[in-house]
Amino acid sequence: MPINPTLALLTALLLAPLSLHAADLSKRGPLQVEIVEFGDLTDASRIRAAQPRGALRIRQGSSANVRKVPIKVHLPKTDGPFPVVIVSHGAGGDWDTHFAQAQHLASHGYVVLCLEHVGSNRERMTQGFRLMKNLEAMIHDADEVLARPKDVSFAIDRAEEWNRTHERLRGKFDLQRVGVMGHSFGAFTTMVVCGMKPALDWLTPRVEPGKGLGPDLREPRVKCGVSLSPQGVGEPFFFRESFGSLKQPLLGISGTEDRQQNGLTAENRREAFSLWPQGPHQFIWLENAKHLDFTDSTGADRRATPSPTREDVQPLVRAATLLFFNLHLKADTEAAKQLSVDALKAYLRGAVTKVEVLSK
Known part of the structure; x- marks a missing residue:
């Protein structure tokens, strides 16, 4: 029976594997991943001492009660070296809050270090079962804000x-x-290590001079950052003047239902992008994305708070994050073309009906 050439061509096109740059980058990569845990790491240059109301304070120069910094490392099971991504969780999180995202990046050729910030982790958040009071305390805690x-x-x-x-x-x-990625309080952490300066006005106890911009906490070894739910102007973290000192390429990702602290709207996050200085910075805005959608602890023993639209948001977040790191840590120029509305539309799912990409 003769073969229909048109049908044969269509069949070949449907069955042919996608090219590398047309692949679904939200999926797990080709590399096997292993985990190494360091649960007892301490920074001897910083100590913590109990304060009234359970606050944790960082003090310098003592040998007792040093600051703990647990780190879980996700890495490919093959020879390196690989670019490095450090992950900073949000308030009330832990080193597994971004477990699935860390596994995803590692499978695509990154070593991922997931931190646990002891003064704003799950244990600190649940003390006394006063979740909202603990949240307010930790995001205004001068020592924790400056320690992260x-x-x-x-x-x-x-x-x-x-x-x-x-x-x-x-x-x-x-x-x-080296890149950094963080969500919420971790987004703040990422923004600061990339050069933005925190506000002092809302911190307790007082940090001299008590008002205005805080210290420069930029980490020069960090080459770029991804901020999930980046903060806009207002309590507790940033002024309008905070954003102008950004030094490294930064990607922000937020959405229309990603409300900020203290009654500030989701739009407040997006509006702050106009205050970022000119540079290789981008901001992705997702229709209907909620605050907790930007974390994914799937696969970990300890699961984060559920969110009904997380599965809709995560494909685009994973793909965009990988593309941004590939661009700035692997010099993948093709990645720049895919950080666009047309390319990212392929990752829209369910409730997430629209994506916008802002660039400087």
């Missing part, structure tokens, strides 16, 4: 050490290519 960026620097220090001496991690890290 230092946790990132501590993690890079440890990676440098492991790259030289650790039996399983030796030679795995390309520390010339």
